[in-house]
Amino acid sequence: MNYQYPDVGAFCESNNAASFIVWAPERKHMDVVLGDKLFPMEKDHRGYWRKRLNDVPAGTPYLFRVDKEKTLPDPASMSQPQGVHGPSVVTDRSFRWTDLSWKGIALGDMVIYELHVGTFTAKGTFEGVVEKLPYLQALGVNAIELMPVAQFPGTRNWGYDGVYPFAVQHSYGGVTGLKRLVDEAHKQGIAIILDVVYNHLGPEGNYFAEYGPYFTDKYKTFWGSAINYDDAWCDGVRQYYFQNALMWLNDFHIDGLRLDAVHAIWDFSARHFIEELNAKVRALETHTGRKKVLIAEFDLNNPRYIRPPSKGGYGLDGQWIDEYHHALHALVTGETNGYYEDFGEASHLACSLRNSYVYTGQYSVHRKRNFGVVPLDTAYSQFVVFAQNHDQVGNRFLGDRLTAQLSFEALKLVAAVCLLSPHVPLLFMGEEYGEKNPFQYFISHTDKELVEQVRAGRKKEFAYFNLEGEAPDPQAEETFRKCVLSWNHEHDRDAALMLAYYQFLIDFRKTRKAMKAMERSSVIVLPAADEKVIWFEKRCGSDRLLIVFNFNKQNVTLINPVERAVRRIFDSASRQWNGTSEESSGTDKGKPFTIQAQSAVIFEF
Known part of the structure; x- marks a missing residue:
């Protein structure tokens, strides 16, 4: 008989009752902690602990006590109003949706706008984004890609240090704020894509190892311990992340997920985690009648992730193409340090226009090996390109945008190369009017030792590019403040003209018959x-x-x-x-x- 894996977390029931479920397969004792009261939980043979309690209304703080020793937040918490070390809160998951006629948007039809909630507006909240929806609709974009919103330490972070994948960042507006943003965006004809991180967890507030074998020592990632997708007890870990993805897509009506750095998801199972995730999302599509988009970010020129399972692939809708950016950036700026040493000629960009990938088996000087394959049997609609994004701007020494490097004429050329590309274009917030404020790396950790480690890590990373001087302090609030958009198109003539220019190109792309064709034969x-x-x-x-x-x-x-x-x-x-x-x-x-x-x-x- 097949085991039915339960959803983990705290769930409101009728009459103010609540059910608590947590996965801790190797623990001997688990309690639900409500104030100064302990309620022992019961364990099944797969390591899931359960407890149903009365008189636990939404808004009730709770913790779990592990083996009668440590009292910790819920790894599947929906809300952490007191931060990553504080108690979890029982959350009412209901919402009055008004988007019942919404059917989603296919990736090939999207013009994507990537934004960071905390710096997109002065408010730094989901409500701030809601207020800008009419602006984004007028610009012509029809998909917003949110950088990660899972609860992270403090109030300043890119989001990739999240440690509660189910909890929506409290300072952004929490669960209700995100659902309202999605609902309002759908009214404007705009899809919402959420950036999710399934390759690692942040360092501060990370209590997962206290509960169970969420990590494995078989592999290492750039960020530390690898998530356990194929070692002992991995079934519970895989189910945790499947539940997370389906929660965003179903309960939050999110239209798609951008899967961060999937090359760092180590899995040698007979069925890769990404392939199984894709199958579950396609089943959800069939059930809901809504298109759900899965986009991979990965550093390998291999179309396996986007080929259909019938052809040995994982079936995702698309992938980011960093090489299109690298080829364009090196060509217009003349930079050839770091990974840009593989680029710099117009022929590199022409190759990406033809094949999506630049390197399709030839020798890469930077990698010191032959790299990539020709992505046969793929379409332009499966590849997302950009002139700027959070990584390519934020991981620069000063977080400077192209406006700090290029002339007005060159900026217009760059915009055209992105928006007239046969691929799916992605804009980074503010580029449409030539935003001059930087986008730098920022954090707000409470662990001083960790802060120093981050500073040292950034310094080491920039040494790779042979840069001199001091990078902005990621922990300083000033660093964060400098990154908030200026919205200067409202009073700057050049910015207003650039905005109109982007609007024209987006409209041309969306309305001209030849531009809408995305088969390889169309180019x-x-x-x-x-x-x-x-x-x-x-x-x-x-x-x-x-x-x-x-x-x-x-x-x-x-x-x-x-x-x-x-x-x-x-x-x-x-x-x-x-x-x-x-x-x-x-x-x-x-x-x-x-x-x-x-x-x-x-x-x-």
């Missing part, structure tokens, strides 16, 4: 006519476009490469976008046309 990357020019055809039926990116710092003259006349319909260097271009709109077959320095042009033919 033809043309042979290079100049070492710093990329041009490609984008087509769907009779709608055909020629898109040209000029990365030179001077104008270039090219010969019309297609077998008919072309008409210029967009020029990032035109006077409309504060440029100086006055080029004619039409060019006959075989005739020359000029592309302004650091600009993007679209022709139709």
